[in-house]
Amino acid sequence: MILQIGRWGDDIEVESPEVWQDTSPTGTNQVVRVTGKIAQTSLAFMQAVRTELLEQVGMLVAVTWSEDSTRDGFYILRGVTMNLLHLTESGYVSFSVELERIGSESRTELQSLIAGTVLTNDHGVDEADSEPFHAPPIGVVSYASGAGAPTAMTRTSEDGDVYVFRDVDFDGDPSWSVPPSSYYGGAAEIWVSSRLRTGLDAPNDVDDFMLNNGLIRVTPRLTSQVSDGRLKVETYDGTQWDTAIEYGVYFDATTVIPEWHAISLIRNTPEVCVIRLVRDADEAPPTSNRHILDLRLRRGSRNLECHYSWTGGTQDIQIRREATEAATAVTPTGATSAVGIRATANDASGNRYVMATPHTHTQDLVNGRILRATETTMSFMLGAEVGGSGAVAGDAAADMMLQYLGHINETVRAVVK
Amino acid sequence: MITELLMQQGSFTVPLTIDTPHSIWERIGGTESTGADVTEIGTPGHVVITPQEMEPIKVGGVSVLAEARYTGVIKQKKQTNRKMSLTGVGLEWWLGTDDGLGDIIRPEVVLSASTMSNALDNLLPAAITKGVVTETGLSTITSNHHFSNPLEAIRTVMAQAHCEFRINPDGVMDAGGHRFLFNVAVPTVVASRDASGSDPNFLGIPIAKSEARRDYSQMATGGLVYITEADGTRTEVAGYIRGTTQRDLHGNAIVHEFAEEQVKGDSAANEDYIAHRLSQYVTNSFFSLDTDFYEVEGGMPVGDAWHVFDPPAFVDLSNPIQYRGDVIYPLDLRVMEATWPVRDGMGVYFRPSIGTGGAGAVLDSDWIDLTQFVAWEERALTRIILEDLTDFEVAGG
Numbered sequence A: 001m002i003l004q005i006g007r008w009g010d011d012i013e014v015e016s017p018e019v020w021q022d023t024s025p026t027g028t029n030q031v032v033r034v035t036g037k038i039a040q041t042s043l044a045f046m047q048a049v050r051t052e053l054l055e056q057v058g059m060l061v062a063v064t065w066s067e068d069s070t071r072d073g074f075y076i077l078r079g080v081t082m083n084l085l086h087l088t089e090s091g092y093v094s095f096s097v098e099l100e101r102i103g104s105e106s107r108t109e110l111q112s113l114i115a116g117t118v119l120t121n122d123h124g125v126d127e128a129d130s131e132p133f134h135a136p137p138i139g140v141v142s143y144a145s146g147a148g149a150p151t152a153m154t155r156t157s158e159d160g161d162v163y164v165f166r167d168v169d170f171d172g173d174p175s176w177s178v179p180p181s182s183y184y185g186g187a188a189e190i191w192v193s194s195r196l197r198t199g200l201d202a203p204n205d206v207d208d209f210m211l212n213n214g215l216i217r218v219t220p221r222l223t224s225q226v227s228d229g230r231l232k233v234e235t236y237d238g239t240q241w242d243t244a245i246e247y248g249v250y251f252d253a254t255t256v257i258p259e260w261h262a263i264s265l266i267r268n269t270p271e272v273c274v275i276r277l278v279r280d281a282d283e284a285p286p287t288s289n290r291h292i293l294d295l296r297l298r299r300g301s302r303n304l305e306c307h308y309s310w311t312g313g314t315q316d317i318q319i320r321r322e323a324t325e326a327a328t329a330v331t332p333t334g335a336t337s338a339v340g341i342r343a344t345a346n347d348a349s350g351n352r353y354v355m356a357t358p359h360t361h362t363q364d365l366v367n368g369r370i371l372r373a374t375e376t377t378m379s380f381m382l383g384a385e386v387g388g389s390g391a392v393a394g395d396a397a398a399d400m401m402l403q404y405l406g407h408i409n410e411t412v413r414a415v416v417k
Numbered sequence B: 001m002i003t004e005l006l007m008q009q010g011s012f013t014v015p016l017t018i019d020t021p022h023s024i025w026e027r028i029g030g031t032e033s034t035g036a037d038v039t040e041i042g043t044p045g046h047v048v049i050t051p052q053e054m055e056p057i058k059v060g061g062v063s064v065l066a067e068a069r070y071t072g073v074i075k076q077k078k079q080t081n082r083k084m085s086l087t088g089v090g091l092e093w094w095l096g097t098d099d100g101l102g103d104i105i106r107p108e109v110v111l112s113a114s115t116m117s118n119a120l121d122n123l124l125p126a127a128i129t130k131g132v133v134t135e136t137g138l139s140t141i142t143s144n145h146h147f148s149n150p151l152e153a154i155r156t157v158m159a160q161a162h163c164e165f166r167i168n169p170d171g172v173m174d175a176g177g178h179r180f181l182f183n184v185a186v187p188t189v190v191a192s193r194d195a196s197g198s199d200p201n202f203l204g205i206p207i208a209k210s211e212a213r214r215d216y217s218q219m220a221t222g223g224l225v226y227i228t229e230a231d232g233t234r235t236e237v238a239g240y241i242r243g244t245t246q247r248d249l250h251g252n253a254i255v256h257e258f259a260e261e262q263v264k265g266d267s268a269a270n271e272d273y274i275a276h277r278l279s280q281y282v283t284n285s286f287f288s289l290d291t292d293f294y295e296v297e298g299g300m301p302v303g304d305a306w307h308v309f310d311p312p313a314f315v316d317l318s319n320p321i322q323y324r325g326d327v328i329y330p331l332d333l334r335v336m337e338a339t340w341p342v343r344d345g346m347g348v349y350f351r352p353s354i355g356t357g358g359a360g361a362v363l364d365s366d367w368i369d370l371t372q373f374v375a376w377e378e379r380a381l382t383r384i385i386l387e388d389l390t391d392f393e394v395a396g397g
Helices: A041-055 A397-405 B023-029 B060-067 B089-095 B116-123 B150-161 B267-278
Strands: A003-005 A019-023 A031-040 A061-066 A073-086 A092-102 A108-118 A140-146 A149-159 A158-164 A175-177 A189-192 A210-213 A216-223 A226-235 A245-251 A262-268 A271-279 A290-298 A304-311 A315-321 A327-330 A340-343 A352-356 A362-364 A369-375 A376-384 A406-416 B004-007 B008-015 B045-050 B070-080 B084-091 B109-114 B129-133 B141-145 B164-167 B172-176 B188-193 B204-208 B209-215 B222-230 B233-239 B257-263 B284-291 B307-311 B320-321 B325-330 B332-339 B349-354 B382-388
Touching: A031 A041, A041 A073, A041 A092, A061 A092, A061 A406, A092 A406, A175 A262, A175 B257, A189 A262, A189 A271, A210 A271, A210 A290, A216 A290, A216 A304, A216 A376, A226 A376, A245 A290, A245 A376, A271 B332, A304 A397, A315 A352, A315 A376, A327 A352, A327 A362, A327 A397, A340 A376, A340 A397, A352 A397, A369 A376, A376 A397, A397 A406, B004 B070, B004 B222, B008 B045, B008 B070, B008 B089, B045 B060, B060 B349, B070 B089, B084 B089, B089 B150, B089 B164, B109 B116, B109 B150, B109 B284, B116 B129, B116 B141, B116 B150, B116 B172, B141 B150, B141 B267, B150 B164, B188 B320, B204 B284, B222 B267, B307 B320, B307 B382
Parallel strands: B129 B172, B188 B204, B188 B307, B222 B257
Antiparallel strands: A003 A061, A019 A031, A031 A092, A061 A073, A073 A092, A108 A175, A108 A406, A140 A175, A149 A158, A189 A210, A210 A216, A216 A226, A226 A245, A245 A315, A262 A271, A271 A290, A290 A304, A304 A376, A315 A369, A327 A340, A340 A352, A352 A376, A362 A369, B004 B008, B004 B332, B008 B084, B045 B070, B045 B349, B070 B084, B109 B141, B164 B172, B209 B284, B222 B233, B284 B382, B307 B332, B320 B325, B332 B382
16 A cells, blocks of 8 residues: 655555544645554665655645545645654654645646746847746646747656646746646656655765656766766666766866765755755865855756856866767857857767856867866756757757756746636 | 844843842942932943853953944843843934934034035934945035934935945944945845755855735825925925826825925935935835844844845846856845844843943943853744845935
């Protein structure tokens, strides 16, 4: 029997709840209280189970219960109590949760509150040239863009087909409906220590993390089981994950950041996830400065959005394709200079890597590198054209760059239909 | 709790623990005064709060004031069920009160195309000394002041000159355009409902609770200044009417003006005054937030601007900033009021009005360290009230 509360429970077998209590106070939403017990085979697994439920308190969650789908719906998780009763080899937890019911699929509409505009850029790309996009969950119905006339396309992720609406209006707030069981389809996810994280609390495991939305995913490259600072970016081509492309961030254009010391979860929602990697300036002698790399991934996006900053003085910042691969500059429609580069030829998987930045930069087309000179920060994007030279409209490098520049900040709210 | 307001007195309450020695009560003096002929009257002294504990007797009272986070004028000491507390107001009290009390200006001060620095030289009471005055962008001042308190006079000259002031905890007043006096041009604080936290360039303020509202109550369609002639008649000397497209119930253009009697001044100065006062009457965006942050870069900087991002109400798409892996579009708001708790780790001291030095001078040994007797307010949140930055004049910096 599966009780799924938000992203918790998909891989957990829950004994039938001892109590499922529904109350309906006058003038307020229904309140549901569920109590029960969970037994897992390992203490570590149970500790993770405990953490990931606690982390969702305060969040809008989709709840499904395999035994009684009439209570499936959207809720706000108001409170959680977990009693880890046996700290031995295995764990046995009694739990209770309190949920405020928003409503079922038929009663609840989800609204994406959007704030955005074109990223400040040095390429002359303005708001009209950019291509902001929005992607609701897989299985969406009744989608309304709110304003403008966006173009719909489909990207096939490992979870299924994701509808991507290209060129949405920055002033529109799309609304849509989706079954609770599909709410997390195509969502952006953060995995740390091989476990899907539901909130912002996670172990400081820089050697085992993943940012994944079913279309693109990034993991650390490991050397002797330890992160060596490089990022492995994989693309889903519609049927499988293709061979990873590896990138490095180079300090002073010549020195790669050789490892990361810390990972923080900055934002963890189905519509967008952000993680932060930090490295102390481990020089001889050590300094008090640090390297910071923020990675941001939106639902439905083929772009991994990155922002590097260095707390010391200005320096040349270079993003390198670790295995050299010739590139071609890309100047999208409306741009006055190349926004980035893409691989000149299809790789063995049939794709072409893409790198872009909103800043003035120099390009190394022989090796596949972009460099921003004499700065302390650099925003950039990593991705790949699925299908390479045959990429469909919306997945071509120029389109991806304009989608990157059309920056969207999204927050999802549940409203009554 | 300490409440600080921009260019206003504010207030404070410092609670003491039940085991505070009675001798503390006695040493925080002030003799009962009756009748007009008294030699000890007024405040017993000041409460001084530092970010960390300091020892006045070792570092000197002057150093403590220089490092202080807040200094307040004690107006009341209270004992409730054997628990003592000290309450009072901010140092702005020394400029005078709204009911006219203060170091009355006499003889008459006549300002003619005066700089702000000169105006303050002539209007400030001895209790507040002039600090740094930045004249850039300020209008000159033409006004007369006689038998008013410094508060009224300084408000007038500040309005004329499009200027603001700040009284530091050491009793020194700085003045200038708000962009020179406060950090409004490049905010370094981000208050955001979601994903708040540290960042290389910003201090993130986590929001425990927030309220945002648009306030339409401050509205004026125009204003005028009049003088009272010797025969008692009143004559309008300057006026301004704003255009408005809004109508009353019967379709008439809304009329909602102010009229103020002015001390003799020239026409340009009166027009400046009207324009400045009208700038206060705008549709304001208010944002209040509660946070468990009580110390922002050495203090809660009332007057500074913050980035505030809380869609959909508080968004400014022309103001993108890179923050914690994302680009957000905050509205820049000014901190107008901050109420913050007295927290464990701070230093709290009583500085008496009369010391044991010559002619009543206060010596370092006269300070009383109250730190160990303070009932810390650990559970209390800090409340910040902010206003739309664009509501403030650009003129004057």
